[in-house]
Amino acid sequence: MIITSTDEAHAELARLFAQSHRMTGFTGAGISTECGVPDFRSPGSPWMKHRPIDFSLFIADPLAREEAWRRKFTMDDMYAGARPGRGHRALASLVASGKMGAVITQNIDGLHQAAGTPADKVIELHGNGTYAKCLECGQRHELADVRQEFERTGAAPECECGGVVKSATISFGQAMPEEEMRRAHEETLTCDLFIAIGSSLVVYPAAGFPILAKRNGATLVIVNREETQLDDAADLVLRGDIGSILSPFAASQ
Ligand code: APR
Numbered sequence: 001m002i003i004t005s006t007d008e009a010h011a012e013l014a015r016l017f018a019q020s021h022r023m024t025g026f027t028g029a030g031i032s033t034e035c036g037v038p039d040f041r042s043p044g045s046p047w048m049k050h051r052p053i054d055f056s057l058f059i060a061d062p063l064a065r066e067e068a069w070r071r072k073f074t075m076d077d078m079y080a081g082a083r084p085g086r087g088h089r090a091l092a093s094l095v096a097s098g099k100m101g102a103v104i105t106q107n108i109d110g111l112h113q114a115a116g117t118p119a120d121k122v123i124e125l126h127g128n129g130t131y132a133k134c135l136e137c138g139q140r141h142e143l144a145d146v147r148q149e150f151e152r153t154g155a156a157p158e159c160e161c162g163g164v165v166k167s168a169t170i171s172f173g174q175a176m177p178e179e180e181m182r183r184a185h186e187e188t189l190t191c192d193l194f195i196a197i198g199s200s201l202v203v204y205p206a207a208g209f210p211i212l213a214k215r216n217g218a219t220l221v222i223v224n225r226e227e228t229q230l231d232d233a234a235d236l237v238l239r240g241d242i243g244s245i246l247s248p249f250a251a252s253q
Contacts, residue, residue: 002237009223009238009245016193016219016236017099017249024191025094025103026209027112030198030224031087034243037079037109041200042226046078055173059135059164065156072129072167073147079129084115086243087197089250092116096251102187106199106206108169123184125176125206127169136163143167176205188213195221198242201228210234 003009017023029039040047050071057064084092092115094100102121103112108129112122132141139159146157146165157165170176188194194213201207201222207229214220214233222234223245231237238245 001235002231002239004239006240006244009240010248012236012238013221013245013249016221017094020099020191020193020219022191023094023100023193023195024187024213024218025091025100025105026194026196026199027087027091027103027105027107028197028199028201029107031242032082032085032107032109032111032198034085034087034241035082035109035111037082037107037111039198041202046075052172055171058166058171062156065164065166066150066154068166069146069150069156073150076129076143079109082109082111084111086247086250088112088115088117090246090248091197093249093251095121101191102183104184104187104206104209106203108167123180123187125170125180125184127167127177129167129169131168132157132165133168134159134161134163134165137161140168141165181205184209185212188218189216191218193221194218195223196228196230196234197223197246199224199228200226201230 033039038045053064053068058068088111091103095117102123103117104123105112106126108126110128110130113119132143132146149157159165188209194210196210210220210230220234221236222228222231223238223242
């Protein structure tokens, strides 16, 4: 069933939330666009200007690393000051109520945590862009220090151990984080309601979780402005603006 009326969407969500014993949230870039963070595939997205730099190229080519850091800092300046939106706050309230066990997110902007969802309830499948780490020894590197060094030397940063330093995000071609994948799998299989919000659902393995939830007997709800690849599999599609659809469930902050 596809609903385009916001009022009807509110009523349906309230009914589903009331009858659910355990929900899992799943989010993509669409939940952050109202916060000023661009998504990846909407027309005009700045991310569409460049081909993503594959992990193998980042490792092999210092020039690719320099370009990757340049893009990262440009985007960070766009994100700077981004505050959580109505969708983040709604999920934070659902987690605080005990109804939602965890939020599986593809986003790297840290806005679920900033909205008050405890970090241990946010499962970041594509890592986190608010810090960097050494690919060799795993040491954490603060972005402010990395940026200062990068702007001073123009060279991509290296760790004291000689390892390559990278933003703590998962790039195309990079192995998915094992613990996060395990936890996402577990939360997907324990919920009776799986709500996928603001994702085009085209990137795997992340987009496999809504399918797994449905196959496991959960009710699958998709909230998105445009059609997604999994609309046909969903029990309910709420087509519209995420902030408007979820705002009644966001505790006022
Ligand atoms: N309300 C509703 N839907 C919205 C809104 C909004 N305010 N803003 C954007 N959307 C929708 C877009 O229509 C789009 O379908 O959110 C979806 C975002 O899809 P993508 O841009 O493809 O982002 P996402 O699905 O998160 O991408 C997955 O791809 O590039 C990789 O690693 C990156 O995590 C990312 C992954």
